[in-house]
């Protein structure tokens with residue numbers, strides 16, 4: 001019997017191999033068809049390029065692509081990580097990817113006040129180390145934020161960054177494929193990043209929307225279009241159920257003027273006595289090299305590593321550079337202004353519908369067959385999230401939502417502590433007390449995340465050794481209002497689960513008390529505050545450490561054209577330039593920054609040559 005099944009499986013596989021919507025099709029795209037490959041080099045082929053781009057995430061990949069569209073310019077892209085693998089393509093495995101060397105493995109420094117229920121009292125802060133950057137290990141949720149987020153950037157003195165002006169770059173980056181949203185004012189169908197609905201979701205996603213409706217919230221058809229506020233299904237950066245990373249979207253080009261070199265770690269920017277960047281020093285396979293740029297060096301190493309590289313190159317706070325004994329090139333507020341969307345892990349609801357993502361349900365051959373042959377089923381879920389809501393609490397100050405509720409049809413208990421617990425660094429004690437008792441049960445999670453935090457963190461270096469990990473200070477709840485906003489988000493969530501829509505599924509809140517919070521009555525504001533301080537969730541949207549701002553902004557590191565103040569021929573193009581964090585999930589905005597940044601470089605050098 002087994003043999004017959006095996007033969008049937010083989011025949012169907014062969015029939016399916018050329019179909020691009022199957023997993024086999026994906027293998028073909030990655031491994032065999034040269035037009036789909038990312039063409040990499042072991043080492044740069046030249047000693048001098050026109051442009052050097054450092055880092056290939058959603059910031060750097062669009063820059064390398066757009067600059068190399070001009071065949072007369074030579075472009076080098078240096079990336080510390082290796083090319084992404086086939087398992088990065090399967091959306092459900094996002095937490096597994098965080099446990100590999102595709103993650104830099106950073107953790108927030110312990111401040112003794114938050115992350116108290118995490119291993120070593122430190123929250124994890126994963127960052128992708130791969131061609132494609134963090135977009136190769138992220139949850140793929142595609143949101144643009146609110147229009148007012150970008151108008152705020154412009155109001156801070158960054159002219160040209162208002163929503164009206166950046167919309168064309170959001171559109172340029174996007175290949176929108178949601179058939180029931182046909183809106184060419186906001187969307188474009190022939191850009192680079194595939195955007196679609198999840199190929200699979202549980203019926204509870206609709207229940208979440210129904211519950212929102214029952215409480216009088218708006219149901220938004222397209223939170224990336226005219227109306228962000230309200231409840232809707234998540235839009236994903238996936239291509240027929242497979243990850244669409246920055247490298248897949250932008251680097252599958254074969255151009256003789258673009259050299260892509262993975263596993264090459266940049267150690268510092270080379271800056272001459274006229275304060276012009278003229279290249280970088282990098283390490284590959286244990287050897288150090290220099291490579292030069294005749295026009296510009298572009299740092300796109302992400303919020304943590306771009307700040308680190310700037311400081312290693314002498315651009316940073318003078319007192320910190322003095323401590324590190326790094327010669328000062330430019331006194332600048334590098335590493336300040338660090339922002340994150342923080343949420344809460346402890347909002348779990350047990351339901352009596354046998355539909356959630358559970359380890360034992362994943363051990364079913366049908367799950368794999370669905371993904372292998374159709375790229376659908378639970379493996380195409382972006383790690384669990386299915387729907388979200390942008391809402392306002394009583395603290396909202398303008399027309400923007402101040403909380404996002406992200407709904408997922410799984411919980412930390414769903415995989416019995418095998419992966420999710422470890423990826424997020426939840427301590428054994430917390431797991432054993434509040435999550436383990438629900439192992440094997442159907443549980444859903446809501447993360448209420450603050451959209452516009454007032455607290456600011458900071459990045460510092462331990463030493464001038466480029467291989468030392470930086471010190472990441474989150475300072476998440478320095479402003480106590482941030483905690484209050486999340487507590488309000490929790491209360492809105494609890495209301496949702498008291499609706500008829502969720503009661504139909506027997507929804508019951510997990511009221512096991514978080515260790516360290518036993519003295520508070522469950523469900524009171526003090527209990528929730530204690531819980532948030534114990535097990536906050538990092539949404540991993542770190543940004544802001546090389547702040548964009550006008551000349552008279554003492555905290556600005558780059559100008560509105562993303563040029564580093566005080567050093568010529570050096571730009572930063574990634575999440576670190578964001579003066580304030582956009583709402584939602586920020587990758588779509590980083591692509592926009594990449595597209596707009598590239599356009600500004602092109603405009604400058606095209607007119608010169």
Ligand SMILES: Cc1cc2nc3c(=O)[nH]c(=O)nc-3n(C[C@H](O)[C@H](O)[C@H](O)COP(=O)(O)OP(=O)(O)OC[C@H]3O[C@@H](n4cnc5c(N)ncnc54)[C@H](O)[C@@H]3O)c2cc1C
Nearest residue numbers: 055057059080133134138139140141266302574575585587
């Ligand atoms: C686990 C996780 C889940 C997330 N989920 C979502 C989500 O669902 N939706 C969303 O919108 N956002 C999500 N994000 C955030 C999103 O992925 C990032 O905001 C985005 O990728 C930032 O882009 P970037 O280009 O600024 O940096 P990155 O994507 O981090 O890219 C930086 C690149 O630079 C490379 N680099 C660093 N240092 C060096 C060096 N010295 N030399 C050479 N190369 C270097 C890195 O290896 C990396 O490839 C998530 C992030 C993580 C980690």
